[in-house]
Amino acid sequence: MANLHVKVEETVFTTDKELLVKHSEYFRALFQSGMRESSQDEIQLHNLGAMGFLITLRVLNGERPLLSCEEILEAVECAAFLQVELLTKHLINLIDSDNCLVMYEAAATYGLLNLFHEAALYIRDIYELLEKDIQALPEDLIQYIDSLMPSTYVAVGAHTPTIEFLEDLSRTMCFLNEKDNQWVSLGCIPENASTFLAGVTTLNNKIFIVGGARGANKQVVDRSFCYDADNHTWSEFDSPHQPRYEVTLVGHEGYLYAFGGEFERVPVSYVERYCLSSQVWTFGKELPQPMAGPPAAKAMGRIFVSLWKPHDTTMIYEYDTDKDDQVLISSIKRPRSYGHCMVGHRDNLYIMRNGPSDDFLHCIIENFNLTTQQWTTLSGQYVNSKGALFTAVIRGDTVFTLNRMMTLLYKIDAGTWKPIKEKCGFIKSGTLHTFFLRLPMKTKLMVSKLYKSPHQSFL
Structure with missing residues (x-):
């Protein structure tokens, strides 16, 4: 050296x-x-x-x-x-509501285009919270933010492929019109696609659906589909080498990562990654143990996967994408309580788990801070409401959760989740997949004309 x-x-x-x-x-x-x-x-x-x-x-x-x-x-x-x-x-990985304007102006000054664009997208998503500060920016910087589409909350139920002529409401993918408090249909997912026990994620303003199952016998669906939000089109792409359902899918920096899953009712530990540019799946280092549907999240530009050992230990692993390695970050013991959903916010991982004694009506949230390496339990218990907190996604500092009764928004503030707003629920009960997309205005206008209702546009 x-x-x-x-x-x-x-x-x-x-x-x-x-x-x-x-x-x-x-x-x-x-x-x-x-x-x-x-x-x-x-x-x-x-x-x-x-x-x-x-x-x-x-x-x-x-x-x-x-x-x-x-x-x-x-x-x-x-x-x-x-x-x-x-x-x-x-x-880019550090952008948050406290520094996004500083990042944006500095990137504009020094010509860091990627940082400039990502900071502008973040600002666009929390425009209402920063509106006074945004108006103090130079006019050209304001115009660039205004030219961008904000992210939109999207949901789809668990659909299993059926006979073509049978209508299945769970095939309908919808977005939340937050201003009018209505769910609007984006149309149906392909008939041969499965969102039941499938891996679903977003990357580059696209939805990717991998695997899944059909029927009570959990017959694996070995087909994968992609929805392009920019063009409002569906296409099919190659599936992983190992067919499986209840697979966890994560999109990150030009790749899809498929973790674990189950095949013929046997959990597997396979990890595969799909390169969007070469359109090729390759095997990665396996999970330390077989696991169906392991919770996963991104934080600080890193991928984390939650595994557990019955009946008391939850383990957090980082999947190092550069070294193709599974690194144990931390673990925590909680008797008879398992993590079912994990989301990342700033340098925190939030793990939602069932309450004591397998109480799935209440939810306990654990926080692991990546910087301090410390665990804390958020005060109180959160009402799970039939899986709402197990479908949590975050935009800015706001957590979106969803069930049949309501869309409940929380604000993450000083290590707590505070309920701040309620919006209409989603008609399809059961397992839900939720995510954010940037839907072009032409798409929103088109689908709004096709599906009109005084209450919920997909009813």
Whole structure:
């Protein structure tokens, strides 16, 4: 390993030269230029802050530090000047309601287009909460935010393929018109698709459905489908090598990850990933134990999977996508209580579990903080209402939960979930899949004309 001494302001940093060349376009160009500096073991960087360079080195060495607004400004400057994609990705993963405007303006100033766009999308989703601050932005920045489509809450019930001429309401996929408090149909999923015990996730404004089952005997459905929200079209794509149902599907950075599942009533530990660009499935490192439907979530740009050992231990593993490895992060013991849903918010994982003595009408929420590595239990018990909290998804700082009776929104604030709003429920009871999509206005207008009702547009 060749050390390099880098002077920034009055601070000298000693770092791995190869690490900088690997991750920084600036240093790669510098040391391949043939100029005098390319053979030196000490260089000086001008017009950059020492704090920003320190953050850069921490990220390149695998850390994921939380940053103050001042630190964000220096980090953005370094990411732009040194052209460090890994640092830009880390900044994107840090976007939240407290720093999104700072990220947005800084990215605009230094020309970090990916960060600029992702921060704008985040702001668009919580526009009402930031409206006064948004109006203080330069006009061109306001116009860019206004040009974007906000994310929309979408749901579909558990559908198993049936005879073509039989109508099945569970095939209907709907979105919530929050302004009018109505569910509006987006049409039906393909007749041969299954959302019953299927893996369902979103990526790149598309819905992906993998596997699933049909009938009481749980016959596996070995077909996979994709809904493109931008074009309002369905298509079929290759299924994983191992057919299975009750598989957990996660979309992340151009890949679909399929975890666990069940085949012929036997849990499996297989992990496969699908590359959207090459359209190929490959096997990854298996889960530490077979598991059907393991809860999974993303937080801080990382994938986490929850497993449990009957009857008392819940274990959180990180799936390291770069190293293709399952890493045990933490575990917690709770007698006869299992995690059924997990969601990520900032550097927190929230695990929803059944109440004491297998009480599924009440829900206990555990919080694991990735930074402090500490577990806390949210105060009180949350009414589960037939699975509502087991279909939780988050937009900004707001949790959306859903059942037949109502859509209940919670605000995540200081480690608590506070109910803030109720909206209409979803007509289909039982297992639900919920997610967010950015639906073009033309699609919303089209489906609203096709499905009209004074109450719920898909009835």
